[in-house]
Amino acid sequence: MNLKLLTAGAILASTVSFGAVKPAQFSVLPGVQFGATKYDSVANFSFNLLGAENQNVSGLDVSLVGYRQVNGNFSGFHVALFGFEAFRVNGNMNGVSLALWNDVHGNLNGGTIGVVNTTDGNAVFNLGGVNVTRGEATVQLGFVNYAETTKGLQFGFVNATKNLEGVQVGFVNYAANGVLPVLPIVNFRKSF
Structure with a gap:
């Protein structure tokens, strides 16, 4: 009986120490x-x-290179000082x-600036070479922009969306519900 209580106490103590909020961190590499x-x-x-790898992060997050x-x-x-970071x-x-x-699996309320920006949820602002938003995008500025729904602006060489409620400006603009599905220079929603 005492061994069971001791084991249960050790397990409880070890789980309490995990998941704490720490004020600062220095990381060489993940782990x-x-x-x-x-x-x-980290707060x-x-x-x-x-x-580095953490549960939640708030505040200033600075990286040199890596993941x-x-x-x-x-x-x-968050800033990658030398830029070479996922x-x-x-x-x-x-x-x-x-x-x-930049790869966000939830919603992005803010902005990402990078060569490639991917968001699985909704995104307010993306600036990069390739921007992919699987939810709703407000502003995408890049060489290639894709969003399931665009409620705002896509500005790039190639812009694509299934549902446009705004404006696309670029060399090739595809919007399934646009004035025409594919237009050069400018495309917008039929009832815009």
């Missing part, structure tokens, strides 16, 4: 992190040499990120 583990959230500042993953939500400002948020993002590839 070699000081100040916070991948099970913890203020994180500096990452070759990458940065947030398993929950991100709120704040930044992934598995939840929602509120704020701004500057990285080579």
